[in-house]
Amino acid sequence: MQELFQQLANGIAWGSIYALIALGYTMVYGTLRLINFAHGDVYMVGAFAAYFLARALGVGTVTSASPLMAALVLLGSMAICAGLGVLIELFAYRPVRKSSRLTALITAIGVSLLLENAGILIFGPDPKFFPQVIAPKTIQLAEGVLVTNHQIMVVVVAVFLMIALTLFIQRTRTGKAMRAVAFNRDAASLMGIPVDRIITITFAIGSALAAAAGFLVALTNPKIEPLMGIMPGIKAFVAAVLGGIGSIPGAMIGGLLMGISEYLVVGYVSSTYRDAIAFVILIIVLLLRPAGLLGRNVTEKV
């Protein structure tokens, strides 16, 4: 029982990370119908941006670790990645928006490879140790169930960002415009919504969330390297599809489900199957519900 709760706690923390990355996928997919393959690499850039910011600010030694500085590092890295997301959209995706979706997909793969290889060239291929911007502490949740304060922070920050995002999308004018563009881009443009600007905002928000995920991962698992985004990126996409792509609560549920099931497999089966379980769940869900857990089934018009 203790073992189960321990794995659940780890799974929820890890699943929150997936959920944050999955949100970016699902938002971009909702507006552009594009699998933004570079999203996992934006998450990697987020971790590195936080690394360099923390070093520049001098946080990370035991004396200087403070929640305020950590928040500063987090916000800084989110801002940098928001800018990166806007640049990627402007220079790579906007020129191919009118072409076929496959062309856009290959372009996204190209951007992904570019970020990875530029990362290797600039940051170096060897892993870097992320500074401890918040001193680690172990907390006992219940008899035999241990979590770190970092894991709790991950969950708290992730939940906070998800609530903020939901409020933004449901309650603000810009959020309403984003929903309109996702629903029907042409009609939205006829209603006077500046579609290009809304798409830019979508990319900025999605990339900022990925950067937050990058920072949080680096906090709990302080080894960062330029290829760290590939596997989490693809799994977060799977999480988004699992929840029903285009649906924001779906991405959160999908991410959590994915994180928990991975830790259950690691705990009870074998860690070598960790990378496969995500896809097994995905395939089962898609065969039963072809549009994902919360996705709407689109009726086919002839």
Next chain:
Amino acid sequence: MIAARGLIRTLLAIAIVWALDWAASRTLNPYIYRVVVLCSINVILALSLNLVNGITGQFSIGHAGFMAVGAYASAAYTVYAVPLLFGPRYDQHAWLTAAAFLLAILVGGLVSAVAGFLVGLPSMRLRGDYLAIVTLGFGEIIRVAILNIDAVGGARGFAGIPPRTNLAWVLGGAWLTFAVIRNLMRSYHGRALLAIREDEIAAEALGVPTTRYKVTAFVIGAFFAGVAGALFSHYTYLHTNSFTFMKSIEVVIMVVLGGMGSLTGSILGAVLLTALPELLRFASAERLIIYSLLLIVLMIARPQGILGRRELSLRRRRAESASRPTLAA
């Protein structure tokens, strides 16, 4: 008459392939020879994926999984079954060795085709991005499953596979793949596949059993991916790391870059994408950056791929009218 002409052409092709291999192994340095062999294996992969993605209009990104099935099935066959079937000292005889290898390639292709059927049957209910992510998922599941089979080496890699592949085998394989898919495209069944690509609902309304055709295309594609895997596993070190989803994506890029639905385009794409990173070796650190930038620029400048749907041909007019039975340009 036609059969006789086909036979003559086949014999001629085999003769040319052997002659090419004989000449290449004496004139090319080993590095270039290796690149040419890998090019040809990638040509088989790109052609077979084009059957699914370009000709039938489905969107599979799990091709590396089928390549892995073929590679491991044929390698296991060669290592475990061949000494029992052909006697332990079969490799003393050139003909026996060749026959055993030919069988190994077929085993790889067939096992992979069965895997393609098992994967394709449920997947073909899905469309577009959902189909893409499910094929990607199956590819990864296959890879992780193989990684956990100890008899084929698991995480250590599969050692002790006799090297059998040479330029003649891979060129022969590429030629055969090209011939089969081209002839299929020109047949009644090929027309049905093209109709599914152009408009699935219309094709169904005209009486094309779309699911059966989609699964068939998928199975044939998997068969040739398995053949490519068999050729690969008898050429170089075999480890599941060669079959990650990045490999699948590489094959998709070859097909899209060459031009979806264009067979000669796939050949061009495969050769270009295999040779390009090698040609860029002079800029060792920056070469992958140049590669990815080129990819982005090419997609922006020429979204339909290098050839689009056209075919390169020496007899231009005939090839064009034959490869363009499409409903809309």
